Amino acid sequence: MDQSTFYTSDIILENDRVRLAPFSMEFEENLREIIYDDGLTFVVNCKNDEDVYNYMQRTLEKRDLKLAYPFIIIDKLTGEVAGSTRFGHIQFGNKRLEIGWTWYGHKFRGTGLNHACKYELLRYAFEMMQFRRVQLSADVDNIRSQKAILKLGAIQEGVFRSNYMNSLGESRDDVYFSIIHKDWNEVKNTVFNNIKC
Numbered sequence: 001m002d003q004s005t006f007y008t009s010d011i012i013l014e015n016d017r018v019r020l021a022p023f024s025m026e027f028e029e030n031l032r033e034i035i036y037d038d039g040l041t042f043v044v045n046c047k048n049d050e051d052v053y054n055y056m057q058r059t060l061e062k063r064d065l066k067l068a069y070p071f072i073i074i075d076k077l078t079g080e081v082a083g084s085t086r087f088g089h090i091q092f093g094n095k096r097l098e099i100g101w102t103w104y105g106h107k108f109r110g111t112g113l114n115h116a117c118k119y120e121l122l123r124y125a126f127e128m129m130q131f132r133r134v135q136l137s138a139d140v141d142n143i144r145s146q147k148a149i150l151k152l153g154a155i156q157e158g159v160f161r162s163n164y165m166n167s168l169g170e171s172r173d174d175v176y177f178s179i180i181h182k183d184w185n186e187v188k189n190t191v192f193n194n195i196k197c
Contacts, residue, residue: 003092006129007066013124016076016196017116023059023070023084028052030072030081034105044103045168059084066090070101073117075108082108085117087125089135096133097125118152119192126184133180137163140173149177153187 013020035046035055046052062068070086083104090097099121104113125131136154138145150156154177163174179187 003066006090006092007063007069011069011071011124013071013120014076015116015120018082018113018120019074019076020071020085020117020120021074023056023063023072023086025056025060027072027081028056031056031084034081034083034108037106045166059086062086062088068101073104073108073113075111075113080108081105082113085121087121094133095129095131096135097129097131098135098137099125100137114148115151115192116195119188119195122152122179122184122192123188126181131181133178135176135178137174137176139166140175146175146177151191152179153183153191154179155183 010022011020012022032049032052035044035052044051044055046055059068059070063070068086068088068090070084072081073083073085074080075082083102085099085102088098088100099118102114102117122134125134136149136152137160138149140159146156157176157178160174160176162171164172166172
């Protein structure tokens with residue numbers, strides 16, 4: 001996979017637990033069923049249908065501008081749309097990207113879905129794209145996400161101060177983690193040894 005075809009490809013990733021499909025407006029109604037959640041203020045902060053539409057348009061624009069590749073997360077046990085995630089900060093020259101902007105509807109949290117989702121994203125980044133570094137981050141106050149990232153076998157690297165502006169216009173700190181290509185085989189065979197493709 002190279003830069004010239006990456007953003008225009010329909011990338012579908014799946015195993016026995018999760019299916020990741022390219023983010024599109026066809027999922028708008030499905031997202032409305034799970035997105036109105038005060039716990040998602042770090043990522044989406046949607047309060048009404050207009051917010052959802054604008055969030056989806058901004059997400060699709062990131063792909064059009066070749067800034068990110070977003071996915072819809074589908075729970076294969078129920079067939080329901082569970083949330084969204086994406087590849088971002090993609091640098092083909094340096095062979096690195098970030099996995100993030102991930103959120104799940106309330107009932108899908110803590111179900112093992114994130115574990116299966118991250119496996120597919122990491123496998124694609126390291127094995128198909130042949131990238132050398134995958135980074136992940138979480139807001140400094142989002143302890144749940146930080147713990148989930150550590151469970152993926154990632155190494156915590158440090159805090160990036162005033163790293164982003166959240167949906168409320170506040171300057172926020174991020175905690176950064178990484179997995180590099182030298183780590184991948186061990187992580188795959190230990191942390192993700194229960195995943196069935």
